[in-house]
Amino acid sequence: xxxxxxxxxxxxxVALSSALVLSACGGGGGEAAEPAASGGPVELKxxxxxxxxxxxxxxxxxYEAANPGVKxxxxxxxxxxxxxxxxxxxxxxxxxxxxxxxxxxxxIADVVQNQQDLWTDLRETPAAxxxxxxxxxxxPAATTEDGAVLGLGTxxxxxxxxxxxxxxxxxxxxxxxxxxxxxxxxWDDYVALGNEFKASAPAGSAWMDSAGxxxxxxxxxxxxxxxxxxxxxxxxxxxxxxxxxxxxxxxGQAGLTAKLEQFVDPGWDAGFSSxxxxxxxxxxxxxxYIKGKAGDAGSGKWNVTTLPGGAGGNWGGAxxxxxxxxxxxxxxxxxxxxxxxxxxxxxxxxxxxxxxSTTEAIAAVADTTDEYFNNAPIGEIFSxxxxxxxxxxxxxxxxxxxxxxAQALLSVEANGVSPADAWTxxxxxxxxxxxx
Amino acid sequence: MTLSLERPAPGERSAPPGGGSPRRRxxxxxxxxxxxxxxxxxxxxxxxxxxxxxxxLFPLIYTAWISLHQYRLGSRMRWVGLDNFIWLFTNExxxxxxxxxxxxGILSTVPQLLLALGLAHLLNYKLRGRTFFRVAMIxxxxxxxxxxxxxxxxxxxxxxxxxxxxxxxxxxDAVDWRNxxxxxxxxxxVIIIWRWTGYNALIYLAGMQSISKDLYEAATLDGxxxxxxxxxxxxxGLRPTILFTVVVSTIGASQVFGEPLIFGGxxxxxxxxNQYQTLGLFMYQQGWTYNALGRAAAVAWVMFVLIxxxxxxxxxxxxxxxxxxxxx
Numbered sequence: 001x002x003x004x005x006x007x008x009x010x011x012x013x014v015a016l017s018s019a020l021v022l023s024a025c026g027g028g029g030g031e032a033a034e035p036a037a038s039g040g041p042v043e044l045k046x047x048x049x050x051x052x053x054x055x056x057x058x059x060x061x062x063y064e065a066a067n068p069g070v071k072x073x074x075x076x077x078x079x080x081x082x083x084x085x086x087x088x089x090x091x092x093x094x095x096x097x098x099x100x101x102x103x104x105x106x107x108i109a110d111v112v113q114n115q116q117d118l119w120t121d122l123r124e125t126p127a128a129x130x131x132x133x134x135x136x137x138x139x140p141a142a143t144t145e146d147g148a149v150l151g152l153g154t155x156x157x158x159x160x161x162x163x164x165x166x167x168x169x170x171x172x173x174x175x176x177x178x179x180x181x182x183x184x185x186x187w188d189d190y191v192a193l194g195n196e197f198k199a200s201a202p203a204g205s206a207w208m209d210s211a212g213x214x215x216x217x218x219x220x221x222x223x224x225x226x227x228x229x230x231x232x233x234x235x236x237x238x239x240x241x242x243x244x245x246x247x248x249x250x251x252g253q254a255g256l257t258a259k260l261e262q263f264v265d266p267g268w269d270a271g272f273s274s275x276x277x278x279x280x281x282x283x284x285x286x287x288x289y290i291k292g293k294a295g296d297a298g299s300g301k302w303n304v305t306t307l308p309g310g311a312g313g314n315w316g317g318a319x320x321x322x323x324x325x326x327x328x329x330x331x332x333x334x335x336x337x338x339x340x341x342x343x344x345x346x347x348x349x350x351x352x353x354x355x356x357s358t359t360e361a362i363a364a365v366a367d368t369t370d371e372y373f374n375n376a377p378i379g380e381i382f383s384x385x386x387x388x389x390x391x392x393x394x395x396x397x398x399x400x401x402x403x404x405x406a407q408a409l410l411s412v413e414a415n416g417v418s419p420a421d422a423w424t425x426x427x428x429x430x431x432x433x434x435x436x
Numbered sequence: 437m438t439l440s441l442e443r444p445a446p447g448e449r450s451a452p453p454g455g456g457s458p459r460r461r462x463x464x465x466x467x468x469x470x471x472x473x474x475x476x477x478x479x480x481x482x483x484x485x486x487x488x489x490x491x492x493l494f495p496l497i498y499t500a501w502i503s504l505h506q507y508r509l510g511s512r513m514r515w516v517g518l519d520n521f522i523w524l525f526t527n528e529x530x531x532x533x534x535x536x537x538x539x540x541g542i543l544s545t546v547p548q549l550l551l552a553l554g555l556a557h558l559l560n561y562k563l564r565g566r567t568f569f570r571v572a573m574i575x576x577x578x579x580x581x582x583x584x585x586x587x588x589x590x591x592x593x594x595x596x597x598x599x600x601x602x603x604x605x606x607x608x609d610a611v612d613w614r615n616x617x618x619x620x621x622x623x624x625x626v627i628i629i630w631r632w633t634g635y636n637a638l639i640y641l642a643g644m645q646s647i648s649k650d651l652y653e654a655a656t657l658d659g660x661x662x663x664x665x666x667x668x669x670x671x672x673g674l675r676p677t678i679l680f681t682v683v684v685s686t687i688g689a690s691q692v693f694g695e696p697l698i699f700g701g702x703x704x705x706x707x708x709x710n711q712y713q714t715l716g717l718f719m720y721q722q723g724w725t726y727n728a729l730g731r732a733a734a735v736a737w738v739m740f741v742l743i744x745x746x747x748x749x750x751x752x753x754x755x756x757x758x759x760x761x762x763x764x
Contacts, residue, residue: 079701079702081702081703081725082702085724085725085727088509088510088724088727089509091510092509092510114511115510118510204595259612259615261614261701261708263701264700264701264702264703265614265701266589266590266593266701267593267594267595267596267614270593270595270596271595274595274596276595400726403705407705407708408708410615410708411708411709414612414615414708415615415616415617415708415709415711417708417709429529432527432529433726433728
């Protein structure tokens, strides 16, 4: 629906900006070499999923302003489970991929083990210097056996528990983060508090959102989850996985969950504002999600505290990679090095909530508080969680197992399947698919 | 061939008398005309067949080839013979998907066609604003699957959905449409019914309008009620149309995909206990969630054979019926 008028304005804008670009190139002539102007204007395509925060914070515009001649075309797919399969098709055909692509942490092992040829080794690009900036485990996870670095880390997912203070107050539970943390020294305590909440809860409010989310929070504190050190799939024999599954299933059977499947059920999104659930396991990136879904009306209702017993954990996080077919590797590498630099990471955390993965940025955000969450010290909470988090062993099929577990737990809470049957079904499903 | 060239082709102008060179030119021309006369029909139909070869037949055969391999996108194909089919036929999830395709097919097709028949009958009367109603009928068909399903997913919401609110008015507890076994299938069927009823109603309406008015007049003279007219004049007259819609809806039902995918929030599981995972969704899950393209291709071929089987069954039933009508 472009009117001729806005067309002419757009034209004028294009003309003006190209004039600016030209003059910028002209001005630098003769002096130091102009890196961006080497091959004329470059358009970098950036394709991400969910909310990385770059567009929201205005970093793309900032980069364009600082680097005349670079234009950034940005697109984002909301769900990673839709983003990744589409990217796989494009990578295999070698066309339609962007110059910069996001990679979720659950996919990084697959990339490192199976897709080395499809991605650029960042050691050979201007991004090489950034690799040393990270917390110890972040970059090794994106490094192949031969030492090729295939992605630069964006954020990590240290954990907390987010809760609705208004609902907890109505049920007579402590609303202060410290006092609440004092009542939760283990996951069993968290469940016990849930039973207490249920006894005097406001109508239509469950203690937590979903058994699957609860399960993910518990396994996120483990070092060994679905794979062992040797790269073998051990989820069926790992007691930590079974315990987490049983605890979550029992909570589901006891009616402590709202039975809302995360990221899928429209009722889950609505629940952040309507109060269908009082608590939710909260990786740092969930902070931004809650703000988006609960809206302005939710400001001051939500709060954050530490995981039971002050445990550390990690759920999620991502990388930026450059597909091997990109024609602007040099420029793309400069862009991702800048986007993931400590200064930008800190900015993204303060405005969107994605927790930084570089040591310098983590130190910089240690005192951040969040007004929306009753001025909760989110910098401190997530920093501590990230420091206490074990270095997780990642595997190529983590995503498959995780989804099967969440699905099995949903069948327990919503369909009345017995936990034992659900556990068997999840195992069969995984072996049936991954065994091939 | 060379002999026949001596004879002038039909429609050819006789060559002007003269030296060797015009004579040779005529030869060349007559050959061209002849060739054109023979090949023109093929050239006219070629675009369709070339497109069909490229986008119909080739994918079909290549899918069969893939189904005999283990194939992950981006990696090499590995020959596994019939392993994918053995895996498929020993997989309870496949039978579950087959069954769900069947139940959702029945739940959506039967009410849809009955409703369409009723609506078409009403629209066939002289109504005020008839054109408006007819256009309104086709509107759902013109909406995209995604848009319709997203809206219905909200309407079928457990906590704040419109349907549960209506049920609440008559004192029925909130139903967890999405997670229930039959409730999820009903919800998806409602979306399909909503989208396709108008389309079928218009086809029935066209069929009804080709039934001679004389038959109705004669029936009225004989004292037949409206209902009797519907049963004994309209329905028999519509038989070929009904058969057409049944065949088309059956094929459509066996391919249901978009509605359950989007109803499930874009996940290919089809619910916690796969309660609404249709064959189409199952195929998608193998191919794009698990990256097992060989298995997905095997599912595709089994679906293809099933659909061909259904169509043959339908044709056979029609033939038998027509045969019986002729002999009686």
